[in-house]
Amino acid sequence: MSASANVEVKVKEFSKEDPAKLAAFEKHVAEGGLVEPNDWMPEAYRALMLRMAEHHANSEIVGALPEGEWITKAPSLLRKLALTAKVQDEVGHGQMLYEVAQDLGKTRNAMLRDLITGVTKYHNCFNYPCPTWADVCMIAWLIDGAAILNQGTLAHGSFGPYIRTMRRINMEEAFHFKHGEDMVLTLMSGTENQKKMAQEAFDRWWGPALAFFGPVDPPDVMERPAMKWRMKTATNDELRQKYVNRFAPAAMATGLVVNVCEKDEKGFVTSATPDPLLKLDKETGNWGFTQPDWDEFFRVIRGDGPCNKERMALRRFSYEQGEWVRRAILNGATNAPCNN
Amino acid sequence: MLSKARTNIPEATGDLTTPEVDSFPIWEVFTQKNIGDVHLHAGSLSAPDASLAQHFAREHYGQDQECTNMWVGLRETFIADEGNQESYEVFVQWKAGDRHQHVGSVDACCGCEAKAKCKEQFVGDKSFYTIWTAPISRLTKIDGDKDMIWRETTDQGYRLPRGYSRVVRQKWDALRAEQAVDTYQEEDLKETF
Structure with a gap:
């Protein structure tokens, strides 16, 4: 499971910056120029980029938690191998993104601890339950698919270390997505029970997948720092539309039904009806769709989601249980090279 | 037997009980x-x-x-x-x-x-x-x-996208063929009876 660095960040006044330097920076970035950690950058850019990378890193390692729990329960050796590799990839993405954030001025320890104590956040979609194997399949297909789409645009951003990381991450996400597609197709070519299981998981994940790209764009989105400074190169709504255009027809082709669902507080579907707006507009080439439940989205972000507490308890447990490992490897560490 | 150690983890909030370690180089x-x-x-x-x-x-x-x-x-x-x-x-x-x-x-x-x-x-x-x-x-x-x-x-194909291209294609083909047969049979039945 992977996540976008789609985080709404409020920027304090950055009028304190030297206007000439700021103007030169904005011109450089607007013309497609890239920024490296040692270049001059507005403090607000540094702060935003740090938060974006940190949030993305947090999401990677939190997202790996529910999937890791499924390794022992995966239905075949191949699926176990693939899921193990995927979880390893996700944690690796977290490691690379923490490196990017670290170079912008916050220590890795501080980031790991802020995540657990709730000072910083991770992507909202990981606060939903993953009760069946079909959920693992849908996450790999729908959520990793959304991540590739988003990160593909982030790879054209302005911060050098972040875009280098995005390029590498996207190569690995492509495996997660393809594996997800394979698993969904396996279920949808299977028995009636498998199809039912897939549909139920799809109903649970379609909403969070649409909400994955973040809230509806504000009218001044292009003027906001994230777009103006090319930290992001596509808006939330553009990405969401592209996603629906790609995934709604694909889901229908497998035999899945795109439903609008109501859910209980545990994240389980209580009613599902086919999306009445799901139609192809032949002129624009865009598919119509019902927006995800934004009230639910904001409620879950505020911490009142089905799995917020569970995910953080597991992260805290992992961190505290791993304490002796950190202590042990620090004992007798040497920086001399080791050519065996 | 699967370990239950990682399920039913007690909820905990507030400060961490383990101290911060030195940053690694x-x-x-x-x-x-x-x-x-x-x-x-x-x-x-x-x-x-x-x-x-x-x-x-x-x-x-x-x-x-x-x-x-x-x-x-x-x-x-x-x-x-x-x-x-x-x-x-x-x-x-x-x-x-x-x-x-x-x-x-x-x-x-x-x-x-x-x-x-x-x-x-x-x-x-x-x-x-x-x-x-x-x-x-x-x-x-x-x-x-x-x-x-x-x-x-x-074979490390399971951790690469190309490891899935063939099987995904085959599954799509089979699924579409099956759907085509279903549609054909449905219409065939309608026309016959």
Whole structure:
């Protein structure tokens, strides 16, 4: 499971910056120029980029938690191998993104601890339950698919270390997505029970997948720092539309039904009806769709989601249980090279 | 029997009970994708010492993605101006956003001289963004020929997108064919009766 660095960040006044330097920076970035950690950058850019990378890193390692729990329960050796590799990839993405954030001025320890104590956040979609194997399949297909789409645009951003990381991450996400597609197709070519299981998981994940790209764009989105400074190169709504255009027809082709669902507080579907707006507009080439439940989205972000507490308890447990490992490897560490 | 240790974890909030450990030093990793290719900067990692940095690099930058050779060194040695008389590997980042690329090696008395020699011998009047140099004695080099990194002896297709292309295609074809037969039978029945 992977996540976008789609985080709404409020920027304090950055009028304190030297206007000439700021103007030169904005011109450089607007013309497609890239920024490296040692270049001059507005403090607000540094702060935003740090938060974006940190949030993305947090999401990677939190997202790996529910999937890791499924390794022992995966239905075949191949699926176990693939899921193990995927979880390893996700944690690796977290490691690379923490490196990017670290170079912008916050220590890795501080980031790991802020995540657990709730000072910083991770992507909202990981606060939903993953009760069946079909959920693992849908996450790999729908959520990793959304991540590739988003990160593909982030790879054209302005911060050098972040875009280098995005390029590498996207190569690995492509495996997660393809594996997800394979698993969904396996279920949808299977028995009636498998199809039912897939549909139920799809109903649970379609909403969070649409909400994955973040809230509806504000009218001044292009003027906001994230777009103006090319930290992001596509808006939330553009990405969401592209996603629906790609995934709604694909889901229908497998035999899945795109439903609008109501859910209980545990994240389980209580009613599902086919999306009445799901139609192809032949002129624009865009598919119509019902927006995800934004009230639910904001409620879950505020911490009142089905799995917020569970995910953080597991992260805290992992961190505290791993304490002796950190202590042990620090004992007798040497920086001399080791050519065996 | 599956362990239940990770389910039903008690809820906990507030400060962590474990103390913060010291930050680990940062290491830079270069990988060579195929024999004969240049070594390209793969990324960085945090590790307490060279031995663990090497293990981490192998798992993270080697096992995850195919490569034949790998070099690992402390970040500070790449940017340092100091050093001793010896051979240095030299790397150029041609423009902002690029990965550092290994361009060759030079003999120098310190990092500063190595950078100057790199500029003279490998850059000339071309424009570049930054130069890194690393004394060879400070690099951990892993030769994939003698010491396998990417485990190509077993099929690693399950961790690559191309490992799924054929089977995904077959499944789509089968699914569409089945749907076509279903539609045909439905219409056939309608017309017949």
